Amino acid sequence: MPFLQLVIDAGPGDPAPVEEACFSAGALSVTLTDAADDPVLEPAPGATPLWPAVRVSALFPGGTDGAAVTASLAESLGLPSHRILAERVEDRAWEREWLKDFRPMRFGRRLWIAPGGQEVAEPGAVVLELDPGLAFGTGTHATTAMCLEWLDNLELGGRRVLDFGCGSGVLALAALRLGAQRAVAVDIDPQALAATQENAARNGLGDAIHVLHADALPEGCWDVVLANILAGPLVRLAPRIAAATCEGGRLLLAGLLDEQAPDVAAAYRPWFHMQAFAARDGWTALTGRKSTE
Ligand SMILES: C[S@@+](CC[C@H](N)C(=O)[O-])C[C@H]1O[C@@H](n2cnc3c(N)ncnc32)[C@H](O)[C@@H]1O
Numbered sequence: 001m002p003f004l005q006l007v008i009d010a011g012p013g014d015p016a017p018v019e020e021a022c023f024s025a026g027a028l029s030v031t032l033t034d035a036a037d038d039p040v041l042e043p044a045p046g047a048t049p050l051w052p053a054v055r056v057s058a059l060f061p062g063g064t065d066g067a068a069v070t071a072s073l074a075e076s077l078g079l080p081s082h083r084i085l086a087e088r089v090e091d092r093a094w095e096r097e098w099l100k101d102f103r104p105m106r107f108g109r110r111l112w113i114a115p116g117g118q119e120v121a122e123p124g125a126v127v128l129e130l131d132p133g134l135a136f137g138t139g140t141h142a143t144t145a146m147c148l149e150w151l152d153n154l155e156l157g158g159r160r161v162l163d164f165g166c167g168s169g170v171l172a173l174a175a176l177r178l179g180a181q182r183a184v185a186v187d188i189d190p191q192a193l194a195a196t197q198e199n200a201a202r203n204g205l206g207d208a209i210h211v212l213h214a215d216a217l218p219e220g221c222w223d224v225v226l227a228n229i230l231a232g233p234l235v236r237l238a239p240r241i242a243a244a245t246c247e248g249g250r251l252l253l254a255g256l257l258d259e260q261a262p263d264v265a266a267a268y269r270p271w272f273h274m275q276a277f278a279a280r281d282g283w284t285a286l287t288g289r290k291s292t293e
Helices: 016-024 066-077 094-101 142-152 170-177 190-202 231-236 238-243 258-268
Strands: 003-011 029-034 054-061 084-089 105-107 111-115 126-130 160-164 182-187 209-213 222-228 245-257 272-280 283-290
Touching (some): 003 016, 003 066, 066 084, 126 190, 142 170, 142 222, 142 245, 160 170, 170 182, 170 190, 182 190, 190 209, 231 245, 245 258
Parallel strands (some): 111 126, 160 222, 222 245
Antiparallel strands (some): 272 283
């Protein structure tokens, strides 16, 4: 079913009246997005921060009279009608639209991440088939890419791996493909846990991985611990992640901005010898080796 979409630049004010006016005019859904390029990183728990300039996109049924609804909204909001852009859009599985640009990608020497069904004709390629579903983690983001390159370069034979904040499961599953013996993948997002299970099954790795909520992580230690989260949670989780890393074990931390790297490294130094591994697009990845007592 096609839709009519109205896009309204709500500027720096409260977008709630614009949102309400759209629903009153018959909108089926309203989406708020960043009208400029002002990322909101690490909001406080329970907070729903907005950007300094908000764009409101409202979807109406396809049969809606675009000119009439634009004129009515312009009048009720006191806006000139040229500030409201009307367009027809076709129905699609919007949350999966970006997947059409997802192609097999190589990380390091041998590791490839490929969307399901796409062939990698490269001798010696280690291929992980992946569909992130609604979870984070395809390798297209710099933080995931740096982690995958680190894994490709690590001797993983027989190792037990913990992926803390697994998203799509990409890191844990790549580690298994690269020779790790077993993996545990935890997250706080049910969609991430579902995506990781599905990706494990898709790759025939279901028996080698244990996927569970982060709160249910059992006591124990792992030889390799991967955590691509954000700086705030990484700092708060330092004692827990340290306890989950075996003595002499390897740690990889990502999801921190370059300027956050010193604070995150400092939080882990009581247990680990820390160093920077790589930096890309403003993000830094840190590695550590846990000290032996
Ligand atoms: C940036 S994504 C990384 C996904 C994947 N590991 C990758 O490298 O692409 C971060 C993931 O960490 C999860 N996460 C955030 N805070 C967490 C916490 N305190 N404990 C466990 N997982 C957490 C999020 O739900 C999200 O799936």
